[in-house]
Every structure is written in C-alpha cells, then in structure tokens.
Amino acid sequence: MSIYNLSYKSLKNRRTTAILTVFTVAISVLLLLAVERIRLQAKQSFANTISNTDLIVGARSGQVNLLLYSVFRIGNSTNNIDWQSYQKIISEPAVKWSIPISLGDSHRGSRVIGTNQDYFKFYQYGKKQPLTFSQGHAFSNMFDTVLGSEVAKRLDYKLGSEIIIAHGISDKKFNRHKNSPFIVTGILAPTGTPVDKSVHVSLAAIEAIHAGGIMTAGGDQNNVNRAAYQPQQITAFLLGLHSKVKSFALQRKINTYRREPLSAIMPGIALHELWGIMSVAEQALQGVAIFVVIAAMLAMLSNLLSSLQERRREMAILRGMGARPLQIFMLLISEASLLTTLGIATGIALLFALLGLFSPLVSREFGLNLSLSMLTSTEWRLIALVQISGMLIGFIPAFNAYRNSLADGMTIKV
Amino acid sequence: MNIIELQDVTFCWPHSAATVIDIERFSLKRGEKLFISGASGSGKSTLLGLLSGILTPSSGSINILQAKFTALSDGQRDQFRADHIGYIFQQFNLIPYLSVIENVLLPCLFSQKRRAQLSNHATEHARQLLSSLKLPDTCINRPVTQLSIGQQQRVAAARALIGNPELVIADEPTSALDTHNRQAFIELLMNQCALTGASLLFVSHDQQLQPLFDRHLALSAINNCEEPANEYL
Numbered sequence: 001m002s003i004y005n006l007s008y009k010s011l012k013n014r015r016t017t018a019i020l021t022v023f024t025v026a027i028s029v030l031l032l033l034a035v036e037r038i039r040l041q042a043k044q045s046f047a048n049t050i051s052n053t054d055l056i057v058g059a060r061s062g063q064v065n066l067l068l069y070s071v072f073r074i075g076n077s078t079n080n081i082d083w084q085s086y087q088k089i090i091s092e093p094a095v096k097w098s099i100p101i102s103l104g105d106s107h108r109g110s111r112v113i114g115t116n117q118d119y120f121k122f123y124q125y126g127k128k129q130p131l132t133f134s135q136g137h138a139f140s141n142m143f144d145t146v147l148g149s150e151v152a153k154r155l156d157y158k159l160g161s162e163i164i165i166a167h168g169i170s171d172k173k174f175n176r177h178k179n180s181p182f183i184v185t186g187i188l189a190p191t192g193t194p195v196d197k198s199v200h201v202s203l204a205a206i207e208a209i210h211a212g213g214i215m216t217a218g219g220d221q222n223n224v225n226r227a228a229y230q231p232q233q234i235t236a237f238l239l240g241l242h243s244k245v246k247s248f249a250l251q252r253k254i255n256t257y258r259r260e261p262l263s264a265i266m267p268g269i270a271l272h273e274l275w276g277i278m279s280v281a282e283q284a285l286q287g288v289a290i291f292v293v294i295a296a297m298l299a300m301l302s303n304l305l306s307s308l309q310e311r312r313r314e315m316a317i318l319r320g321m322g323a324r325p326l327q328i329f330m331l332l333i334s335e336a337s338l339l340t341t342l343g344i345a346t347g348i349a350l351l352f353a354l355l356g357l358f359s360p361l362v363s364r365e366f367g368l369n370l371s372l373s374m375l376t377s378t379e380w381r382l383i384a385l386v387q388i389s390g391m392l393i394g395f396i397p398a399f400n401a402y403r404n405s406l407a408d409g410m411t412i413k414v
Numbered sequence: 415m416n417i418i419e420l421q422d423v424t425f426c427w428p429h430s431a432a433t434v435i436d437i438e439r440f441s442l443k444r445g446e447k448l449f450i451s452g453a454s455g456s457g458k459s460t461l462l463g464l465l466s467g468i469l470t471p472s473s474g475s476i477n478i479l480q481a482k483f484t485a486l487s488d489g490q491r492d493q494f495r496a497d498h499i500g501y502i503f504q505q506f507n508l509i510p511y512l513s514v515i516e517n518v519l520l521p522c523l524f525s526q527k528r529r530a531q532l533s534n535h536a537t538e539h540a541r542q543l544l545s546s547l548k549l550p551d552t553c554i555n556r557p558v559t560q561l562s563i564g565q566q567q568r569v570a571a572a573r574a575l576i577g578n579p580e581l582v583i584a585d586e587p588t589s590a591l592d593t594h595n596r597q598a599f600i601e602l603l604m605n606q607c608a609l610t611g612a613s614l615l616f617v618s619h620d621q622q623l624q625p626l627f628d629r630h631l632a633l634s635a636i637n638n639c640e641e642p643a644n645e646y647l
C-alpha cells in the first residue's frame with residue numbers, strides 16, 4: 001500500500017461526493033473539448049469547401065455574404081448577374097475556366113443548383129480534390145439531375161428516380177411543380193461539403209422551372225427545346241485563372257464593371273474575414289467553457305475543504321504512525337489530482353460517446369462534420385491545463401491539512 | 415540502559431504564555447513498563463507529543479534510544495517515530511476506510527525498518543498479533559467502524575506493536591473501556607510488550623491501573639509547572 005493507495009481508498013470512502021466532483025469536472029472538460037472541437041472543425045469544414053478557385057463573382061455585396069451564399073449555400077443573393085455580363089467576363093484572356101451558379105430553388109429541403117457540366121469538371125474542394133461520381137454521370141439532358149451523396153441517401157434516391165423541383169426555397173407542397181419531373185442521372189461521391197446536400201440541374205432547367213408550366217407529362221423530355229430556355233440570369237460564378245497573379249487585376253476590372261454592379265472576391269480573403277466575424281462567438285464560447293472549468297475546480301475545492309474537518313483525526317493518526325507533514329500534504333494533492341484525472345477521463349469518454357451519437361445529426365442539420373478523430377495537440381494542452389489547475393487547487397486543502405497536523409500535535413480533534 | 419532520557423525540558427504551546435511542561439530529569443529503562451498518572455489538562459498528552467517527536471521542546475534535550483532527539487530535524491524525528499515508536503491514542507485510533515489488517519499494517523507504510531521486520535509475511539504477522547490480543551477472528555473482516563471500542567483499541571495495540579518497535583506509547587487507551595475490559599486490555603498489551611521486549615509508557619488519569627505496572631510516576635511529581643486550575647472537577 002502506498003500514499004496514493006491511501007488517497008484512493010479515502011476517496012472511495014467518500015464516494016458520493018467524490019463521484020459528484022468527478023462528474024462536475026467531467027462536464028466542464030466535455031464542454032471545453034466540445035467547444036474546441038466544434039470551433040476547429042467548423043473552420044476546417046469551411047476551409048475545405050472550396051479549393052483552387054481564384055475568384056467568386058456575384059451581384060454587388062459584402063464579400064462574406066457572397067462567399068456564404070455562393071459556396072456554403074447559406075442565405076440568398078440580393079441580385080442576379082446578367083447572362084451577357086457573365087459571357088463578357090469569361091471571355092477575358094486571363095480566365096481559364098468558369099462555373100456558373102444559379103440558386104434559389106429547392107427540393108425537399110435541399111438547395112437546387114443550376115449550373116453546367118463545367119461544375120463537375122472544375123469544382124474542387126479539400127486539397128484540390130475534384131468531384132467524382134459514385135454512380136452515373138453528369139447531366140446531359142434538360143431534365144437530368146445530379147444529386148449530392150447526402151441528398152440521395154436521405155431521400156433514398158437511386159439512378160433513374162424521378163424528382164420534382166419547386167420554385168423558391170420554402171418548398172411548400174403547393175409550390176412543387178408537379179409538371180416538371182427530373183430524372184437522376186448521377187450521384188456524387190461524398191465530399192463533406194455543402195455539395196453533398198445539393199441537387200444539381202442544368203441552367204436551362206432552372207429557366208424552365210421559372211418559366212413555369214412546361215408540359216412534359218407523358219412526353220419525351222429530350223424533345224423539349226433547349227434553345228427556348230436559354231438562361232437570362234445567373235446568381236454567381238466561380239473563376240479559375242491561368243495565373244494567380246492576374247487575380248488582382250481581374251478583380252479590379254470586375255468590381256468596376258460598368259454595365260452592372262458586381263463584386264469579385266478571393267475565397268481565401270473572404271474566409272479570413274469570416275473567421276474574424278466568427279472569432280467573437282468563438283471567444284465567447286471558449287470563455288464560457290473556461291468559466292465552467294473554474295466552477296468545477298471551485299466545487300472540488302469546497303468538497304475537499306469540507307471533508308478536511310472530519311478527516312483531522314485521520315491526519316493525526318497518520319502523523320502518529322510517522323507520516324511527515326509533507327506526506328499529509330501529498331495525500332491531499334494526490335486526492336485532488338486523482339479527482340481531476342478521473343474527471344478528465346470521464347469527460348473525454350463522454351465527448352466521444354456524444355460525438356458518436358450526435359455527429360450524424362449535426363452533419364445532417366448543420367453540415368458540420370464532427371470527426372471522432374484522436375485528441376489534437378491543442379486538446380491535450382487544454383487537458384494538461386485542467387490537470388495542472390486541479391493539482392494546484394489541491395494545494396489549498398493540502399496546506400490547511402499540513403497546518404492542522406502541525407497544530408494538533410498528538411491530540412485527536414474530533 | 416535508558417531508552418528515554420529527558421533533561422531540563424520545557425515546553426509551551428505556540429500563542430500561549432503558560433509553560434505546560436517543565437521537567438528537570440526523567441528516564442525510562444529498556445523493557446520497563448511505566449505508568450504516568452496526571453489530572454486532565456496536566457500535560458500528559460503534551461509530554462507524549464514531545465517524546466514521540468511531534469512537538470519540539472522550547473528548551474532542554476531529549477534522548478531516545480541513544481539518539482539526540484532534539485538535534486534531529488523534523489523529518490528525521492518523524493522517520494524515527496515511524497521506525498521505533500508504536501503509538502496508541504485515547505480513542506478513534508482506526509482509519510475508518512481501511513480494513514482491520516490494513517490498519518494494523520499502517521506503520522509499515524511509513525517505515526522501511528518495520529516493514530523489513532515482517533519479512534514477507536506481513537498479513538500473517540498482523541493476524542497472529544490480533545489473535546494473541548484476543549480479537550475474535552470474525553472481527554478481522556468486518557469494517558473497523560463496526561467494532562466495539564474495546565475491539566478497536568486492541569486493533570490499535572496490534573498496530574502499535576507490529577514490526578517490533580522498541581517503544582510503545584499509550585495515551586489513555588482504556589478511558590472508554592469498563593473496568594473488566596480495561597484490565598484485560600492492559601494485560602494483553604503488557605504480555606505482547608514483554609514478548610517483543612518493547613518498553614511501555616502508559617499515561618492515564620486513572621490511578622487504579624497503577625498496580626499493573628513495573629513503576630508508577632505522578633506527572634505532578636516531575637513536572638515543575640503550576641497545575642492548571644482543574645476545569646472538570
């Protein structure tokens with residue numbers, strides 16, 4: 001038996017309060033780690049959504065707003081871009097590729113993206129990864145549609161399924177255009193980005209939906225005259241340039257485009273501004289988590305201090321057996337450390353349990369992929385900080401016990 | 415040979431003006447069983463605190479087992495106590511969250527020397543000691559809080575004796591026992607001390623116990639301090 005064994009047995013003897021303390025610490029650690037993880041992974045998933053795109057162009061607006069609606073499919077644009085303007089800009093010699101995007105429609109909770117085949121050719125996410133098809137291929141006919149992996153999974157669509165697309169985002173039943181069924185021709189592989197939650201159709205199809213009432217019932221969809229649905233407007237477009245150096249010049253050119261007010265943004269810079277906006281919320285969350293940890297430490301302190309009075313006799317006995325005051329001191333430090341360690345371990349276990357339980361839900365509802373990955377070095381640092389503060393908190397009751405054991409001498413105070 | 419030698423020892427508690435202990439000379443021979451009596455508040459526990467090295471005298475010197483106790487550092491005195499002294503308190507001797515055997519073996523946690531005395535059969539030694547102190551076998555596996563006071567004091571005696579310390583100090587260990595149990599306890603304790611050759615220093619205010627010991631000393635006879643006004647009588 002050792003001193004540590006002694007503190008373990010002593011804690012076991014006071015298990016109700018010890019367990020409560022452990023859980024208080026555990027919950028604070030859980031909160032601290034969860035905030036850290038959500039913060040980091042939110043950033044990561046945002047940063048991973050778009051890659052290798054030099055400029056994003058939309059109607060004049062703030063760059064964060066443009067980034068949010070064009071790439072993350074959060075919010076809406078205020079205005080559209082004229083098709084002529086789009087054509088004119090992409091004819092600039094610096095432009096290597098472009099992806100037009102037309103937003104504003106939905107299908108059973110998923111955003112509908114009007115675009116063209118270039119989307120599947122040039123759009124990149126993560127570390128310059130292109131989109132790949134898990135089944136089927138890009139759309140070629142007007143009423144073909146390509147689904148993000150999650151849409152297909154959630155709504156249980158297969159290749160060849162017929163779907164109805166509504167005009168507008170609200171997607172009320174009466175809004176659905178019963179007369180415009182689309183056929184699924186491709187399903188994309190999962191990307192962990194909003195692409196997974198999107199329904200992709202051709203720009204012509206969007207025009208058709210908006211024109212309303214295309215009678216295709218029973219008819220052969222391939223015969224619908226595409227030319228009749230030449231797009232008039234798009235919401236935004238992504239540009240890839242031959243050389244990154246040209247970005248600034250082209251950005252200035254687009255921003256001063258005379259025919260209509262446009263904004264061109266660089267994704268990296270816009271993301272940076274987004275972090276700036278989010279950092280206030282981040283810091284608030286972190287602050288709350290830190291205060292909860294402090295509260296847990298105070299709870300542990302009050303528990304240890306109140307136990308000390310009834311343990312004065314125990315300390316006197318140990319002194320009588322030859323324990324040094326320093327050993328009494330260590331006994332209490334090791335108790336505080338043990339409580340903290342158990343709390344941290346429980347907190348980590350809870351974190352992974354909750355991640356395992358709720359990450360599918362969070363991914364579905366908020367598009368945030370919370371991975372069950374191992375603890376990062378930052379997380380280990382936070383844990384170490386909690387452990388050290390637990391130990392330091394132990395100094396207070398330890399010092400009290402030390403002083404008591406010197407003052408009590410050989411008399412047992414009851 | 416003397417196991418304890420006191421010379422011109424005075425002690426007064428911190429933050430208190432009154433001197434509690436003022437002893438010119440006191441000694442205890444090896445193997446001797448000494449009874450010290452004294453009224454409540456006369457300084458018996460304080461004297462034992464000095465002898466066990468928990469308290470340091472304000473002046474004077476204490477030698478225990480030839481060691482210059484008063485010249486040792488606090489830590490050395492703690493270690494000395496762990497190695498050479500078995501201590502029995504008045505009451506509440508046992509640590510409630512440890513088993514009977516664990517309580518008995520507690521001194522071994524702090525003393526390499528006493529651990530070594532038991533070789534590898536610590537638990538066996540503890541059991542033997544408990545049975546020679548007439549603690550019923552059924553008690554050994556019960557939580558210590560369920561033992562009667564008399565049984566608890568016998569466990570405490572076993573703890574004081576484990577690992578054969580040279581000196582056993584008992585601070586009124588029988589004050590909570592009835593006459594019959596008191597006598598039985600002291601006889602068992604003495605037998606064990608005789609077996610291991612330990613010296614016994616036993617303090618109590620109960621004069622009736624005096625015939626059981628080799629020698630009797632009234633604290634007031636050696637302590638030159640003024641007796642405090644007796645609060646209880």
Ligand SMILES: Nc1ncnc2c1ncn2[C@@H]1O[C@H](COP(=O)(O)OP(=O)(O)OP(=O)(O)O)[C@@H](O)[C@H]1O
Nearest residue numbers: 407408427434453454455456457458459460461642
């Ligand atoms: N920890 C302490 N701090 C200050 N004064 C103390 C302390 N312990 C005892 N005293 C004082 O020292 C004096 C002697 O006390 P001590 O405990 O030695 O008496 P005692 O003979 O053991 O009495 P009892 O028979 O009641 O146990 C008393 O006046 C007491 O008030």
Ligand SMILES: [Mg+2]
Nearest residue numbers: 458459460585
């Ligand atoms: Mg006393």
